[in-house]
Amino acid sequence: MAGNSARRNRRNPGSKKGASVGTGGHSRKALQGKGPTPPGAERKGHPKQRAANAAIKRERDAKARAGMRRAGGGGRGGRGGAGSAELVFGRNSVVEALQGDVPANALYVQQFIDTDxxxxxxxxxxxxxxxPLMEAPRPQLDQMTGGMNHQGLVLQVPPYEYAHPDDLLVDAADAGQDALIIALDGVTDSRNLGAVVRSxxxxxxxxxxxxxRRAAGMTAGAWKTSSGAAARLPVARATNMTRTLEAYQKAGLMVVGLxxxxxxxxxxxxxxTGPVVIVAGSEGKGLSRLVSETCDMRVRIPMSGLTESLNAGVAAGIVxxxxxxxxAKR
Known part of the structure; x- marks a missing residue:
């Protein structure tokens, strides 16, 4: 009889009525909860998620722009801040820097570049x-150079390691010689700096x-103009030129200004003939007032009346x- 059947709660396949035995939530088809609804910022396609992604992109782009500013950007070698890398780009500029023994970390080359x-x-x-040669897509090079015309070549130059002004005195003492130091006051042309280093x-x-501050640094242009001398001769940076000259005076050096x-x-x-610091200023403004007043003596280079002044590179070479x-006569 139906009431005595051992198959309890079994539905007749031909009937829609009656209870059916469930799985009890143990089979692979069991229903599983999805948990609480996630915040809008974590839901794909949600306006809050799009806004969060846009904020992350803006922050990333801002960091990339800051990195480009630190890296420099001039095709002839832009100057970065202290401890910053520099980028040289453009085919002629890159070749000149490489052939001029300018130090470099990597040469970035555009993918599918037209070779010449x-x-x-x-x-x-x-x-x-x-x-090392690093292949990169054009958009990446465009971003590195701030949209400038890189012509498919970007050379990364490491930051120059400046010496301390006191290190120059130590080098002279180690060599058993009277110190001979050149100081530049307000020279902003990196090629002039390179020429002074070479001389x-x-x-x-x-x-x-x-x-x-407010002066040329050891950029790729200065390296190239020095013709390799920058690798042999230390260049020091002074936080305050007047105080540095006064410190040299206390160490027994005479300060001679041009x-x-x-x-x-x-x-x-x-x-x-003795321990001396020779100070050269810019061609236009010359020595600043404080530096001029610090000099023990100011001297001139005799010239014909047709020439009013010489740039720092030429003047320093003569002196x-x-x-x-x-x-040599001593």
């Missing part, structure tokens, strides 16, 4: 110097001192030659 003689020269120079190395100076209206001529100047000549 300059690209091949860049590849060859980088390979000879063991500089200083050629005539036996112990280093170059430059201001930390000025068009100097009270003495540079020829046969006895001060150049350094005279110092080397006088010291």
């Amino acid at each position: 003689d300059r690209v091949r020269d860049a590849f060859q120079a980088a390979n000879d110097r063991g500089i 200083a190395a050629a005539f036996g100076a112990h280093g170059v001192v430059i201001p930390e 000025a068009a209206d100097g009270e003495a001529e540079i020829g046969d100047l006895e001060l150049l 350094l030659y005279e110092a080397a000549r006088l010291r």
Whole structure:
């Protein structure tokens, strides 16, 4: 009889009525809860999630722009801050930097670049110097250079390691020589700085001192102009040029400033034979007032009346030659 059936609560396949035995939630088809509804910022397609993603992208782009500012951007070698890398881009600029022994961390090359003689020269120079080649899509190079015309080549130059002004005195003492130092006051042309470094190395100076602010730094352009001398001669940065010169005076050095209206001529100047700091200013403004007042003597380079002034690179070279000549006669 139906009431005595051992199959309790079993539904007749042909009937829609009656209870059916469930799985008890143990089979693979059991229903599972999804838990509480997640916040809007975590739900795909939700307006709050789109807003959160946009905020993350803005922050990432801001960091990328800050990185580009630190890295520099001029095609001829933009100057970054202290301890910052520099980017050199453009085919001619990159080839000149590589062939001028400018130090580099990597050469970024655009994917599917159209090769020419300059690209091949860049590849060859980088390979000879063991500089890694990094292939990158054009949008990445555009972002690195701030949208400038990089022509598919971007060279990353490491930050220059500046010495401390006191290190130059130590180097002179270690060599058993009277210190011969060049200081630049307000020189903003990196090529002038490179020329001074080259002359200083050629005539036996112990280093170059430059201001930390409002002055040219050791960029790729300065490296190239120095023709490798920047790798041999230390360049120091002074937080305050006047105080640095005063510290040199306390250490026994004479401070000689170059000025068009100097009270003495540079020829046969006895001060150049001892420990001395030669200070050169910019071609236009010359020495600043405080630096000029700190000098023990201001001297001039004799010139014809047709020439009013010389740039720092030329003036420093003349004075350094005279110092080397006088010291050789001792």
